[in-house]
Amino acid sequence: MHPAGSAAGTPRQPSKRRIPVSHLGMADPHQLFDDTSSAQSQGYGAQRGPSGLGYPTASASPQAAFLADPVSNMAMAYGSSLAAQGKELVDKNIDRFIPVTKLKYYFAVDTLYVGKKLGLLFFPYLHQDWEVQYQQDTPVAPRFDVNAPDLYIPAMAFITYVLVAGLALGTQDRFSPDLLGLQASSALAWLTLEVLAILLSLYLVTVNTDLTTIDLVAFLGYKYVGMIGGILMGLLFGKIGYYLVLGWCCMSIFVFMIRTLRLKILAEAAAEGVPVRGARNQLRMYLTMAVAAAQPLLMYWLTFHLVR
Amino acid sequence: MIMEEVEDPITKMIQPQQPYTGQIFQPTQTFTPTTPQPFYGNSFEDEPPLLEELGINFDHIWQKTLTVLHPLKVADGSIMNETDLAGPMVFCLAFGATLLLAGKIQFGYVYGISAIGCLGMFCLLNLMSMTGVSFGCVASVLGYCLLPMILLSSFAVIFSLQGMVGIILTAGIIGWCSFSASKIFISALAMEGQQLLVAYPCALLYGVFALISVF
Numbered sequence: 001m002h003p004a005g006s007a008a009g010t011p012r013q014p015s016k017r018r019i020p021v022s023h024l025g026m027a028d029p030h031q032l033f034d035d036t037s038s039a040q041s042q043g044y045g046a047q048r049g050p051s052g053l054g055y056p057t058a059s060a061s062p063q064a065a066f067l068a069d070p071v072s073n074m075a076m077a078y079g080s081s082l083a084a085q086g087k088e089l090v091d092k093n094i095d096r097f098i099p100v101t102k103l104k105y106y107f108a109v110d111t112l113y114v115g116k117k118l119g120l121l122f123f124p125y126l127h128q129d130w131e132v133q134y135q136q137d138t139p140v141a142p143r144f145d146v147n148a149p150d151l152y153i154p155a156m157a158f159i160t161y162v163l164v165a166g167l168a169l170g171t172q173d174r175f176s177p178d179l180l181g182l183q184a185s186s187a188l189a190w191l192t193l194e195v196l197a198i199l200l201s202l203y204l205v206t207v208n209t210d211l212t213t214i215d216l217v218a219f220l221g222y223k224y225v226g227m228i229g230g231i232l233m234g235l236l237f238g239k240i241g242y243y244l245v246l247g248w249c250c251m252s253i254f255v256f257m258i259r260t261l262r263l264k265i266l267a268e269a270a271a272e273g274v275p276v277r278g279a280r281n282q283l284r285m286y287l288t289m290a291v292a293a294a295q296p297l298l299m300y301w302l303t304f305h306l307v308r
Numbered sequence: 309m310i311m312e313e314v315e316d317p318i319t320k321m322i323q324p325q326q327p328y329t330g331q332i333f334q335p336t337q338t339f340t341p342t343t344p345q346p347f348y349g350n351s352f353e354d355e356p357p358l359l360e361e362l363g364i365n366f367d368h369i370w371q372k373t374l375t376v377l378h379p380l381k382v383a384d385g386s387i388m389n390e391t392d393l394a395g396p397m398v399f400c401l402a403f404g405a406t407l408l409l410a411g412k413i414q415f416g417y418v419y420g421i422s423a424i425g426c427l428g429m430f431c432l433l434n435l436m437s438m439t440g441v442s443f444g445c446v447a448s449v450l451g452y453c454l455l456p457m458i459l460l461s462s463f464a465v466i467f468s469l470q471g472m473v474g475i476i477l478t479a480g481i482i483g484w485c486s487f488s489a490s491k492i493f494i495s496a497l498a499m500e501g502q503q504l505l506v507a508y509p510c511a512l513l514y515g516v517f518a519l520i521s522v523f
Contacts, residue, residue, distance in 0.1 A: 100435070107435040110501035152436070156508060159428075163512060170523065177417070 099214075106151035106214060108141040116146045117153060121225050122249065124256040130263055147260075151214070154221020161187065161224045164231050168306040171235060187224075187302060194220050194298070198291055202265070205283050211264045219260060223253050223295045227303050234307035242307045250296030257292035369395045376452050376488045391444030396451020403454060406461040407521060417520055425513040426450055432509060437497040445496070450513070453489035456481045457514060461521040469522045478518050486510035 120127055132139045132147045142150040162184045169175040195216055202209065226249025234242030266284050355361075372395060375381065400422060404415045430446045460481045463469070469478060490507035493499070499506070 104435055107432070109436075109505065111504045112501065114505060152505065155432075156512075159509070159512060163516065167519075 102214065103151065105141060106149065106218060108143050109150050109152045110143050113142055113146060113150070114153060117142075117150070118225065120146065121153075121222055121256060122229075122252055124252055124259065127259075130259050132263075149215050149218035151218050151221070154218055154224065157224035157228060158187065158191075158221060161228050161231075164228055165306050168231055168235055172308055190298060190302065191217070191220060194294065201287055201290075205280075205287055207265055207284055207287070209264050211261075215264075219257065220295075222256070223299050226250065226253050227299050230299070231303055231306055234303075239307060242303075246299065246303065250299055253295045253299070254292050257295055258288060261288045261291060365392070368392065372452050373455065375492065376455050379484055379487050379491070391442060391448045393444065393448055393451070396448055396454070399451055399454045399458060403458050403461060403517070406458055406465060410461065410465045410521070412520070414520055418517070421513070421516050421520075422450070422454075425516070429509060429513070433493065433497065433506070436502065436505070437499050439497055441493075441497060449489055449492050449496075450510070453485045453492070453510070454514075454517070456484045456488075457517050457521070460518060464521050474522065478522060482511055482514045482518055485514040489514075 130147055133145045134140065139145075139148055142148040162180060165183045166175060166180045169179055195213065198216060198220075199213065202211070226246070229249055230242055230246035233245040265288050266281065369392065372392075400418060404418050407414055407418070426443070426447045429450060430441065430443050433441045433446060460469075460478060463477065464474075468474065486507045489510040490503050493506050494503050
C-alpha cells in the first residue's frame with residue numbers, strides 16, 4: 001500500500017488523472033491516498049466547506065483537525081516521554097532518600113498483630129517472651145511475630161493524636177485549623193528531638209546494637225497510643241479520668257520500653273537473665289532506664305494542656 | 309459534480325490511524341489556523357460522542373456508585389482499573405453544595421482535606437500492599453465513597469447534628485464510608501487480613517469531613 005502522503009504532491013497525481021478537468025489545481029477530496037497534511041486539507045477544506053456535506057475524504061479531517069498541527073503532535077509525544085522519564089528518575093532515586101523497601105517491612109502488618117500489640121501496649125505485664133524471632137539473619141515481618149516493631153501503629157497513633165487534640169480543643173472552644181498544624185508540628189519536633197538524643201547517647205556509650213533508626217522511631221511512637229487513651233478519657237470523664245488512664249498508660253509504656261530495649265541495648269549476657277556487673281553494662285542500663293523514663297514525662301507534657 | 313461517489317471504497321480503506329508528521333518538512337506549507345467550524349460541520353456524524361472522548365462512562369459510574377451504596381455486596385476488584393475522576397469530582401462538588409445549603413462556605417477545607425487525605429492513603433497503601441497503587445485509583449475510590457457523607461450533610465441542612473441522634477448517625481455514616489472504601493481497596497489490591505487496618509485511616513479521613521458538616 002502506498003504510504004499515505006509520503007510526498008504531498010504525488011498522491012494527488014493518480015487521483016487527478018481520474019477526475020475530470022474541472023478539479024485541476026485544487027486538492028481533491030476523492031484523492032486516492034488520504035493526505036493528512038493538515039494545512040493543505042484545512043486550506044482546501046475551507047473552500048469546499050460551504051459547498052456541501054458528505055465528502056468521503058472529509059472523514060479524514062476530524063483527525064486532522066483534532067491533532068491540528070503535526071508539530072503539536074510531536075510536542076505532545078515529547079512531553080509524555082519526558083514525563084515518563086521524570087517518573088522513572090523519581091522512582092529510581094526515591095530509594096536513596098526514603099528507603100521504601102525497608103519501610104515496607106514495617107508496614108507488613110495485619111489486624112491480628114495490631115490487636116495483640118495494642119493489648120501489649122496497655123498490659124505488658126503477662127507477656128513472657130520479648131525476643132524477636134529471626135529467619136536467616138533477618139527479623140521476621142511484624143505479621144508473624146508480635147515482638148517485632150512496626151510503623152503502622154505509631155503513624156496512625158500520631159495522626160489520631162493530632163485529630164483528638166483538635167477535638168479536645170474544639171470542645172473547649174479553643175479550636176482553629178492552624179492549631180491543628182501547630183499541634184502536629186510540635187509533636188513531630190519532640191519526636192525528632194527524642195530520636196536524635198537517643199542516637200547521640202547510643203553513639204557516646206558505644207553500644208553495639210542492631211537497633212536501627214526506624215526501629216527507634218517505631219518504639220518511640222508507641223507512646224502516642226497511651227496519650228490518645230488519656231485524652232479521650234479526659235474528654236469523657238474530666239481530670240480524674242485523664243490522670244487515672246494516663247498514669248496506667250505511663251506505667252505500661254515504661255515497662256514495655258524497658259523490656260523491649262533491654263534486649264536491644266544491653267549485652268547478650270544480661271539479656272539472658274544473668275546479671276553482669278561492669279561499668280559498661282551499668283552505663284547501658286542507665287541509658288535504657290533514661291529512655292524508658294522519658295516516655296511518661298513526654299506523654300504528660302504533650303497532653304496536659306489539652307485537658308482542662 | 310459527479311465525482312463524489314467515485315472512490316468511496318478506496319478512501320474509506322485508507323483512513324490514517326496515526327498523525328502524519330511529514331508535513332513539517334515542506335517549506336511551502338503555510339499553516340492557516342482556520343476555524344474548525346467547516347470541518348466539524350462537514351463531518352459531525354463521524355465524530356465520537358463527546359462523553360466517549362472525555363472518557364466519562366455513565367454506566368461504569370453508576371456501577372461503582374451502586375457498589376459503594378451496598379456495603380454488604382462483595383466488590384469486584386477489577387472495577388477500579390480505570391481511574392475515573394469524573395464521578396468523585398461530582399461528589400465533592402455535591403458535598404460542597406450541600407454544605408453551602410447549610411450556610412458553610414468551606415470548599416477550601418474540603419479540597420485541602422481531600423488532597424492531604426488522598427496523599428496519605430496513597431503512601432500508606434503503597435507501603436502496605438504487595439502491588440503498588442496509583443494515585444488516581446486512590447483518589448477515585450475515596451471520592452466515590454464520599455457519597456454517604458453527602459447524605460449526612462444534606463441531613464444537616466434540615467436537622468442539627470449535635471444531639472445524640474446526630475452523633476449516632478454520624479458514626480454510622482463514617483463507618484459506612486470507610487467500610488466501603490476499605491472493601492474496594494482490599495479487593496482491588498488483594499490484601500488479606502487488613503481490612504480493618506485500611507478502614508481505620510479512611511475512617512479518620514471521613515471523620516474530618518464529618519466534623520466539617522457537623523460543626
